Every structure is written in C-alpha cells, then in structure tokens.
Ligand SMILES: Nc1ncnc2c1ncn2[C@@H]1O[C@H](COP(=O)(O)OP(=O)(O)OP(=O)(O)O)[C@@H](O)[C@H]1O
C-alpha cells in the first residue's frame with residue numbers, strides 16, 4: 001500500500017492538450033473514484049499512473065518515489081481494464097499466475113496465492129477454464145483476481161463494470177467494495193457512473209475537460225458543489241438550474257428567465273437586482289398546497305420507491321422527485337414548495353457557487 | 355434455400371469438370387511413374403504392368419544403365435529440406451520481429467517502408483539473378499545451403515511479414531499493456547503473449563515460405579554446383595542432353611511431395627482458429 005501524489009500532471013497528444021494540470025493527493029489505503037464525462041481524460045490520467053502513457057509535464061509519486069520515468073513493470077501497480085484484457089491462451093489459473101511467474105515466485109507459493117485469490121472471488125471451480133469459456137461477470141472476476149494475487153501498492157480500475165448488465169453491475173459493485181474493505185489497498189477507480197462513484201468511494205474527483213472541477217467526499221460534493229458543472233454532473237435525476245435575477249424590493253425572491261417566482265429566505269449578500277443561477281435538486285421540492293410555485297405535470301415515472309415527475313412551470317421545465325407515492329397524472333396541476341434551505345446559487349459568468 | 359435439382363446438378367458437374375481439368379495431368383503423370391522404366395508414353399493409356407521400379411531407382415539410383423539416370427535423389431531431398439528449413443527459420447524469426455514493429459509502429463516512415471517491401475517483391479526475380487549470383491559468390495557462399503537459403507529468405511520475407519502483420523494486428527494492444535503492468539519486459543510480452551497468439555499466423559507463414567523455397571528453381575540452379583542441389587534441380591536433371599527419363603522423373607516428383615505433407619501436417623496443428631476469442635469483450 002502506498003500514497004499516490006499527482007502534481008500538476010499534464011498530457012498532450014501532439015498539439016492537443018488532453019490533461020491540463022491535475023493535482024490529486026491520495027492517502028494510503030484510500031478509495032478514490034475519478035468521474036467525468038466521456039473524453040475528459042480519465043483513462044489518460046490512469047494510464048499515466050500505470051506507466052502506459054508518457055507524462056508530458058508534472059510529477060507522479062507512488063509512496064515517496066517519483067515514477068515519471070519508471071517502466072510499468074517496476075511500479076508495482078495492478079490495473080483492471082474495461083474490457084478485462086485476459087490472456088486468451090491461458091487458463092484462469094495461468095492468467096492469475098502470470099505476474100508471479102514473471103517475478104520468479106516459487107511454484108508452491110504461486111499455487112497458494114492463486115488459490116487464495118480464487119477463493120476470495122469464488123473462482124475456484126473455474127481455475128482450469130479458458131477466458132472464452134467464461135461469462136462476462138466471471139471474466140470480470142478473473143481480471144480482478146489477476147490484480148489481487150499480486151498484492152500491489154495500488155489498484156487501478158478503468159470502468160471495470162461498464163460491460164456488464166445492470167443487475168450484474170450492482171452485484172459486482174458490492175463485491176469490489178467488499179474486496180476493498182478486506183484488502184484496504186489504495187485504489188483509483190475510473191467510472192462515468194456517478195452511482196458507482198458515490199456508493200464506493202471515500203473521495204470523488206470530478207474531472208472535466210482535462211482539469212479537476214472538485215474533489216471531496218461523496219455527500220459533500222452532492223450537497224456543496226463548487227460550481228454548476230459539478231452540481232449538474234452529480235445527482236440523478238439532475239439538478240434543476242434556472243438563470244434569472246434576484247429581487248429584494250418588498251420580499252426576497254428569485255425570478256427565473258422563464259418567469260417562475262421563487263421565494264427566498266436569505267438571498268446572497270448584495271444580491272439586489274443582480275443576476276445569477278438558482279439550483280434546486282429534484283428531491284428538495286415538495287408538494288405543498290400553500291407552495292409558491294405551480295407545476296403542470298407532463299410526465300410521471302413511478303418506480304415504486306419513489307415518483308419522478310417532469311412538469312412545466314411558466315416557461316421552465318422542472319424535475320421533481322417524491323419519496324411518497326403521489327396520485328398525479330399528466331395534465332394535473334400541483335403546487336410546490338422549493339426547500340429554501342437547499343437552494344444553491346451560482347455565478348452566471350464563472351459558474352462558481354456563491 | 356431450395357434451389358432446383360437442375361441447378362444443383364449443373365453446379366456439381368462444373369465442379370467435377372474443374373477438378374478433372376486440374377487432376378488429369380497428375381493422374382496421367384502418376385500412371386507414368388508406375389510404368390516400367392524406359393517405357394515412354396506418348397498418349398494416355400493404362401500401363402500393362404504396374405511397378406514401383408521407377409521409385410526405387412529414383413530413390414537409390416539402382417536402375418539399369420540406359421533406362422535409368424543412375425542417381426539417388428535422397429541427398430537432394432535432404433538438401434531441399436535443409437534449405438527450406440533454414441529459410442523458414444530466417445523468415446519467421448525476422449518476419450515476426452519486423453511484423454510486430456510494422457503492426458504497432460505509428461510512424462509514416464514505417465508505413466512507407468512496409469509498402470516498399472511489398473512493391474520490391476513485384477520485380478521479376480530474373481532481374482535479380484545476376485547481382486545475387488555475384489554477391490553470393492563474392493562471399494564464397496555459392497553451392498552452400500546457407501547461400502541459397504539466404505536468397506530464399508530475401509525472396510519470401512516480404513510475404514511472411516505481410517502475413518504475420520495481419521495476425522498481429524488482430525491481437526488487442528490491451529493484452530500487451532496488461533502484461534507490461536503484470537511485470538513483463540517487451541521481450542517477455544513477445545514471448546508469452548504475442549508469439550502464442552500469433553502462432554497460427556507463424557504456421558501459415560512457415561508453410562508458404564517452406565513451399566516457396568522447396569519448389570524454387572531459378573536461384574537454386576544458378577547457385578548450386580552439385581553438392582547443394584535441391585530437388586527441383588535433381589528432377590530437372592532427368593532431362594539430359596541425350597535422354598529424358600520420364601518414369602523416374604515422375605516418380606521423383608511424387609516422392610518430393612511427401613516431405614511437404616509432413617511439414618504441413620505438423621505446421622497445421624498450430625493453425626487453431628479463434629485463439630484470441632474471449633480476450634477482450
Ligand atoms: N493516443 C491518443 N492520441 C490522441 N488523442 C488521444 C489519445 N488517447 C486519448 N486521446 C484523446 O484524449 C481525450 C481523453 O481521452 P480519455 O480516453 O482519457 O477519455 P476518458 O475520460 O477516459 O473518456 P471515456 O469515459 O469515454 O473513457 C479524448 O478526447 C481522446 O480523443
């Protein structure tokens with residue numbers, strides 16, 4: 001186990017800047033999830049940590065050692081690829097034993113360690129099979145087995161679950177988490193599934209366009225997003241964001257550009273007549289006959305445990321999520337209260353939270 | 355699909371005709387090889403007596419004077435095997451390394467070089483005869499196995515590289531990256547990942563290269579002086595200035611195919627398809 005320090009790391013592919021100066025400090029034994037939209041540089045960053053990609057600028061340290069120019073084989077890092085990359089001509093046991101064999105570990109010890117890993121991942125009955133004789137989930141487990149037999153300093157995962165169907169994904173998510181609890185090895189986990197990130201990680205790093213937008217504990221990021229991008233990226237269904245202006249004449253309100261008037265408890269200081277963006281998460285909206293906002297229901301999606309409602313208020317669309325069952329159907333009108341304590345404000349120009 | 359009976363019969367007839375067209379000369383030739391030595395067939399006819407005399411006489415040089423060439427092709431079989439074997443080793447070892455570089459390399463220089471290799475292969479071999487003869491003699495390699503196999507390697511290497519590159523292109527780079535992370539050096543990646551997965555390609559290339567060397571006539575005849583004569587030279591030798599020993603020539607031709615079959619049989623065991631299945635999703 002080791003710390004990983006990423007200091008002002010950059011990556012250019014020719015003239016294209018893909019990673020534009022990233023700083024992340026990862027503690028010993030921490031589970032960090034890297035999330036961000038497609039193409040933001042997550043895989044590139046992970047590959048630089050693994051040593052598969054040359055670093056254009058900055059420094060990566062594993063433990064106390066700068067690894068910028070260390071070959072992948074000398075970094076003592078294990079990686080699980082999105083498509084598993086199992087060696088097709090080797091059995092499950094041979095796949096897992098490969099790294100140990102290269103290291104010159106004795107046959108006895110290899111067998112012991114492979115059996116132990118296979119036991120943890122319930123792969124024991126499959127040890128003699130070839131990858132092509134396995135299901136997707138089993139292949140995924142072999143890929144993890146290959147990583148854990150090595151007992152490396154750091155685990156890297158690049159979207160390990162994205163090739164699995166929804167149900168298996170949830171199951172494997174739990175298995176990976178359990179495995180991590182057991183091994184407590186420093187882990188960097190790339191995903192663009194925010195649920196995965198929220199549920200598994202100690203800390204989340206949100207990347208966008210080659211930079212870090214925010215870094216923090218899952219709920220901290222959820223409740224206090226630094227900017228509009230993070231607010232919009234984390235949370236499903238997504239947060240409602242309305243550009244508009246503050247009015248503080250007789251009572252404090254926010255008037256969206258679409259004409260919705262939202263009463264405020266305490267507007268940001270010096271907000272009078274200033275513009276801004278108001279953000280409210282769908283679950284912070286409640287049905288209240290005395291509520292200030294009226295909503296014409298367009299779509300209802302009851303899932304049993306909760307009800308999602310998409311509606312229109314003046315010229316704005318609004319997403320709401322209710323924990324209770326509500327008997328609403330398209331065409332109905334309902335009055336809503338936006339929890340004033342949960343309302344977020346962002347600067348319209350910079351996108352930063354105010 | 356339920357094609358009509360006539361349609362299917364005519365297809366079958368066409369296929370049979372094509373097979374007959376190809377096989378007829380061989381069939382006749384085969385009968386010639388089984389005819390009594392000295393008997394020169396002018397027209398297709400079934401011999402009165404079938405005998406293996408031509409085979410024994412070609413193998414051991416034991417035939418009677420006048421109706422036999424009186425030499426054994428055994429040394430030539432060995433020569434051919436050695437030359438073709440050396441050529442296969444040269445072409446697969448060099449070809450594998452080069453194909454890997456051409457497959458994974460990302461520079462324009464490499465692309466140009468690769469195409470140049472294929473274009474060079476299109477020049478008529480005859481145009482190379484004189485310069486190659488001079489070069490091989492200059493290094494004292496004429497009439498040696500090594501000399502001829504060097505020339506054959508030069509001739510077949512482009513094909514071997516092209517074939518192997520196709521196979522290596524089909525191996526996902528993630529496998530190499532996974533091996534690098536697992537602690538392999540570049541050579542170990544080649545040895546443990548690329549080579550086993552490209553094995554069917556290596557076998558295919560080996561067969562082509564072996565065959566090309568085994569039947570090559572022109573350079574073999576220019577460069578050999580007797581002690582390194584390959585089979586095609588020996589077979590051509592049955593046609594001398596005064597006499598042509600048809601029966602032994604035919605027998606030798608059919609016997610020359612045996613080593614080929616043996617080689618192809620062993621190479622064929624590596625041509626397992628679908629070896630890379632299940633590597634990546
Ligand atoms: N070898 C390369 N050459 C040129 N550009 C590249 C190369 N590899 C990646 N890129 C570019 O770098 C950017 C980031 O790619 P990367 O694979 O890191 O994204 P990602 O965040 O992992 O996305 P995804 O979620 O789709 O996997 C992309 O715009 C991609 O086109």
Ligand SMILES: [Mg+2]
Nearest residue numbers: 042043044158
């Ligand atoms: Mg990626």
